[in-house]
Amino acid sequence: MNQPIRQVAYFCDDVRVAALEHHRQFDSGPYFVAEHIPLRSSVHRGIARELDHTSAYGQWGGVMIEFVQQNSPGPSAFRDLYPEHSGRFGLHHVAVFVDDPDAEATRLAEVGFPTALRAVMNDGFVFAFADTWAQYGHMIELYAPVPQLTGFCAMVAEAAKDYRGNTHAITTIAFE
Numbered sequence: 001m002n003q004p005i006r007q008v009a010y011f012c013d014d015v016r017v018a019a020l021e022h023h024r025q026f027d028s029g030p031y032f033v034a035e036h037i038p039l040r041s042s043v044h045r046g047i048a049r050e051l052d053h054t055s056a057y058g059q060w061g062g063v064m065i066e067f068v069q070q071n072s073p074g075p076s077a078f079r080d081l082y083p084e085h086s087g088r089f090g091l092h093h094v095a096v097f098v099d100d101p102d103a104e105a106t107r108l109a110e111v112g113f114p115t116a117l118r119a120v121m122n123d124g125f126v127f128a129f130a131d132t133w134a135q136y137g138h139m140i141e142l143y144a145p146v147p148q149l150t151g152f153c154a155m156v157a158e159a160a161k162d163y164r165g166n167t168h169a170i171t172t173i174a175f176e
Contacts, residue, residue, distance in 0.1 A: 006153065007095035009066035009141070011078045015056035016170055018067040023058070023169050028065055030163050031058035031170045032156060036071060038122045044076055045116060051076055056170065057152075059160030064153060068092065077117035077129045077139065093129060095141035101128045104142050108132075113140070123148065 012018040019031040033056045042051040052072035058065050070078050082088045098104040105115045108130040116131040116139060127143040143149060 003096040003098065005063065005094045006097055007064040007066055007141070008060075008091070009055075009068055009093045009095065010090060011082050011092040012067050012069055012089045015054055015067040015069050019056040019058060019065075020169055022060070022065065022067070026060060028060035028160075029058040029169050030159055031056045031067075032159075033057075033170055040120045040122050040124075042117065042119045045080075045114075049075060051117075051119065053078070057156050059157050059163075064095075064156055066095075077131075080116055080131070081133055081139070091138050093139040093141045095143065097145040098142050099144060101126050101142040101144055104128075105130055108140070108142075125149065 010018065015033060016031075019029065019033075023029040023031070033054065035054045036052055037055060039051055042049055044051070050072050051070070053068055053070050053076075055069075056067040068078065070076055073084065078092060081092055082090065102118070105118065105128040109115055113130040113132045113135075115128055117129040118126070119128070120126050125143070125146060125148060127141055129139040129141055132138065132140050
């Protein structure tokens with residue numbers, strides 16, 4: 001996998017607060033918040049688990065920034081790095097496009113990076129986290145460059161082109 005990083009994601013307590021603070025400090029944005037992202041399935045470390053999360057997506061130069069919060073209690077790939085009630089937050093993953101997320105997750109597992117999460121959104125979009133934390137200090141998110149994703153990434157990047165902080169810093173969106 002020799003792919004560019006498409007996104008840097010931080011786990012936080014409140015995506016809106018984190019996005020506004022990042023905007024204030026680094027002039028990133030604007031941000032688009034998807035609340036309670038719907039998942040058809042979520043398998044964490046081989047066990048089916050509910051995962052309710054909210055994410056804020058914005059642009060910081062040539063890289064998409066994501067802030068993610070977990071709304072549901074219990075174990076998850078996010079809480080693998082930042083345990084529930086620990087008060088700890090920070091860098092969680094970098095994301096890359098791959099032709100086949102399942103095949104790449106299998107390949108990475110074979111070289112020592114197990115799959116921490118495989119999830120399917122309601123529209124069939126698949127993403128996975130390879131646990132590279134012990135060696136690199138973060139996970140790697142894998143997803144295919146399908147039109148709904150590349151279109152969303154292009155929309156976020158386009159919104160940032162002329163953004164000077166003089167419009168709404170946060171817009172709520174919905175994923176189906």
